[in-house]
Amino acid sequence: MQLTGAQIIWECLVREGVDTVFGYPGGAILPAYDALLDYPVHHVLVRHEQGAAHMADGYARASGRVGVVIATSGPGATNLVTGLANAMMDSIPMVAITGQVGSRLLGTDAFQEVDVTGVTLPVTKHNYLVTCAEDIAPALREAFALAKHGRPGPVLVDITKDAQQTKVEFDWDGAEPTRHLRRGHPPIGESQLARALELLHESKRPLILAGHGIELSGAKARVLAFAEQMQIPMATTLLGIGAVPARHPLNLGMMGMHGEAWVNQAIQEADLLLAFGMRFDDRVTGTLATYAQHAKKIHVDIDPAELGKNVPVELGVAADLNTFLGALLPRGEAQNHGQWLEHIRELKGDAAVRDIQTLPDEGRLFAAHVIHELWRLTEGGAIVVTDVGQHQMWEAQYYHHDEPRSLITSGGLGTMGFALPAAIGAKFARPGKEVWVVAGDGGFQMTMAELMTLVQEGLKVNIAVINNGYLGMVRQWQEFFYERRYSATPLLSPDFVKLAAAFGIEGRSVSTRAEAVEAIQAARSSTGPFLIDFRVEQEDTVFPMVPAGAALDAMIRRPMPSVLAETGADVS
Amino acid sequence: MPHFLVATTDDEPGVLNRVTSLVRRRAFNIHSLTVGPAETSGTSRMTMVVESDEAGALRVASHLEKLLNVLKVEVLSERPSVVRYLALLRVSAPVATRGQVLLVGNAFRAQVVDVAEDSVVLECSGSAEKIAALAEALRPYGLLELSRTGALAMARGTLPSVVPLRRAATEFSPLAMSV
Structure with missing residues (x-):
């Protein structure tokens, strides 16, 4: 069948099962946009290409499918870079399609020409420059295969304008990708399983480090079965939240820089760490010199380059976690670690007393209250999409996620401005779910133009702006490590309620806990998008905290309630 | 110490850039790099000298093996060459x-x-x-x-009849690596 390159793009997307794409048109991608009108694919017109990339990312995280983003050449493509890097760091399957100037103009500094494959090389799994129509189908099919295969990630296909315009024979079957299959994993060896069982058998204080890989591998059921069989407690990374239910009795909660002190203490005291689909990021280890020194480590990750990268391990298994556990489970025997679990309960100590939720209501609103009420009123059933900063850590601490893919957050790259566009993508992926944006006043202002995209698409997404008048996390670091010299962190914001109104979005501003509850209820019962401006305590601090570069158990703990009103500087 | 890495890659435009970009952004220094056609048409052979400890050299190799266009990587300092x-x-x-x-x-x-x-x-x-x-x-x-x-660079001795694309997974344990 003779088709133009532009038609081939959509033929391929439809056959890959794509029904929604996020993008922004422009000169070099015009032929593709023209052909779009003849295909059953919904195009979401964004307000900035970074938003499109985050939408595709949010779509992929919420659905487990490949997110697709389209942009034009030059500035359109360079605006994708942050979104690609974000997806690369968090292993999110995405395909980006960009227009490129005509092949005869390549290298001439033509209008809107940028070396996009060069620029995106380090932030994609792979990328392609396609200069003839025949190569479009093979490149796109391979891009989809690669994005999903092994450790997922973003792949970019840059297609010249003339390649989109040329008519050639479309050969779907002949374009079947094979090169990504060169990357086979060796089968899991009996010796590895035996060694794992041996290490488990020797261990008195084992602990599972539950990472994003559990979700990506669909290994929740087997991880739980394994943890229950062996009676091993679990701690999650930020992206591991939801991978195992928050309310599972063996789930201790989040580890790392803002994890609970006793969870980190347990890691430091463990004699065996089972790292499942996580990568010992500096945010979860603290200084490596003193990290979990009593523990042997079993590291299971689909990416062999992660094994031994940051932390030496006794047993490294490059494998799909679900497959590995499928082989390990029938060989394992029930174990009992009652003493260890009891010890961890003791480590918890007075942590509950220090929990902000137990504070009497003095009429002041803390961000943690907002998150707690949001969790309570949504019964933990919403998809929450956060931005980056203090509110993100409070979300991780106080919204208890029991389902995979219910917390969508930028982990590795820490991209401010991620929440609103990613939430739009998530809502497209799972229209039946209640979706909440939780963003700070800083990050929200980075991409708030996408409010109009939300309205144009008629989506019901609720937005919680945690407004403290500061770039809060940076302010917190300045408070602790720069003698409270607040350089460039006090932040003025527009009237968010009026701003929402200008977009045609209902809004409300609240400053007490009682008002917060009412506003959340109002947002939930409203049929359209709803923005709540939560005016929270301005110099509130995220506790507990491991100072950067310190040992994991050298935590600054939450203050006791009597001194909670004071700032962190007074309680460390 | 210098380590000799030999990568067999697709002979395609941009592959050299992908390889050097990866080594650079993983913060390793390339002492020297020699590129030419390999024994099979359509493939190139890149000999790279990287200044690193042994664990670092193996890490570069495992990162390189993740590139779509890289068919295999040998770390020659592991054996006589x-x-x-x-x-x-x-x-x-x-x-x-x-x-x-x-x-x-x-x-x-x-x-x-x-x-x-x-x-x-x-x-x-x-x-x-x-x-x-x-x-x-x-x-x-x-x-x-x-x-x-x-x-x-080229390894001495008999060429293994089947060159594995990936080392057996157990070999990625640093303990096993040092054996």
Whole structure:
């Protein structure tokens, strides 16, 4: 069948099962946009290409499918870079399609020409420059295969304008990708399983480090079965939240820089760490010199380059976690670690007393209250999409996620401005779910133009702006490590309620806990998008905290309630 | 210490860029890099000398193996191998000193590949040390130009009949790696 390159793009997307794409048109991608009108694919017109990339990312995280983003050449493509890097760091399957100037103009500094494959090389799994129509189908099919295969990630296909315009024979079957299959994993060896069982058998204080890989591998059921069989407690990374239910009795909660002190203490005291689909990021280890020194480590990750990268391990298994556990489970025997679990309960100590939720209501609103009420009123059933900063850590601490893919957050790259566009993508992926944006006043202002995209698409997404008048996390670091010299962190914001109104979005501003509850209820019962401006305590601090570069158990703990009103500087 | 990495890659535009970009952003230094066609058409062979400890060299290798266009990576410092460099040296050689220049070249088994009125071009292959020594020996006569390749390297002994694309997973444990 003779088709133009532009038609081939959509033929391929439809056959890959794509029904929604996020993008922004422009000169070099015009032929593709023209052909779009003849295909059953919904195009979401964004307000900035970074938003499109985050939408595709949010779509992929919420659905487990490949997110697709389209942009034009030059500035359109360079605006994708942050979104690609974000997806690369968090292993999110995405395909980006960009227009490129005509092949005869390549290298001439033509209008809107940028070396996009060069620029995106380090932030994609792979990328392609396609200069003839025949190569479009093979490149796109391979891009989809690669994005999903092994450790997922973003792949970019840059297609010249003339390649989109040329008519050639479309050969779907002949374009079947094979090169990504060169990357086979060796089968899991009996010796590895035996060694794992041996290490488990020797261990008195084992602990599972539950990472994003559990979700990506669909290994929740087997991880739980394994943890229950062996009676091993679990701690999650930020992206591991939801991978195992928050309310599972063996789930201790989040580890790392803002994890609970006793969870980190347990890691430091463990004699065996089972790292499942996580990568010992500096945010979860603290200084490596003193990290979990009593523990042997079993590291299971689909990416062999992660094994031994940051932390030496006794047993490294490059494998799909679900497959590995499928082989390990029938060989394992029930174990009992009652003493260890009891010890961890003791480590918890007075942590509950220090929990902000137990504070009497003095009429002041803390961000943690907002998150707690949001969790309570949504019964933990919403998809929450956060931005980056203090509110993100409070979300991780106080919204208890029991389902995979219910917390969508930028982990590795820490991209401010991620929440609103990613939430739009998530809502497209799972229209039946209640979706909440939780963003700070800083990050929200980075991409708030996408409010109009939300309205144009008629989506019901609720937005919680945690407004403290500061770039809060940076302010917190300045408070602790720069003698409270607040350089460039006090932040003025527009009237968010009026701003929402200008977009045609209902809004409300609240400053007490009682008002917060009412506003959340109002947002939930409203049929359209709803923005709540939560005016929270301005110099509130995220506790507990491991100072950067310190040992994991050298935590600054939450203050006791009597001194909670004071700032962190007074309680460390 | 320097480690010799040999990558077999697709022979496609941009592959060299992908390889060097990866090594650079993983914060390793490339001492030298030599690229040419490999034994199978459509594939290239890149010999790379990277300054690193052994764990680092293995880490670079495992990152490189993730690139779509990389078929396999060998870390030659793990086993006995042949390493060779090639150099072309233009040396001032007026009639008065030409004989001595040629004698020096001879001592290093260098070939004369060009003779001009007042200079000669010598070709020499061997270890990095040998080439450096030849250059020093010729310098008093007037070393006008020096062009050196990076390392070419190949493992000694029988080629394994089946070259695994990936090391067995157990080998990724640093403990196993050091064995």
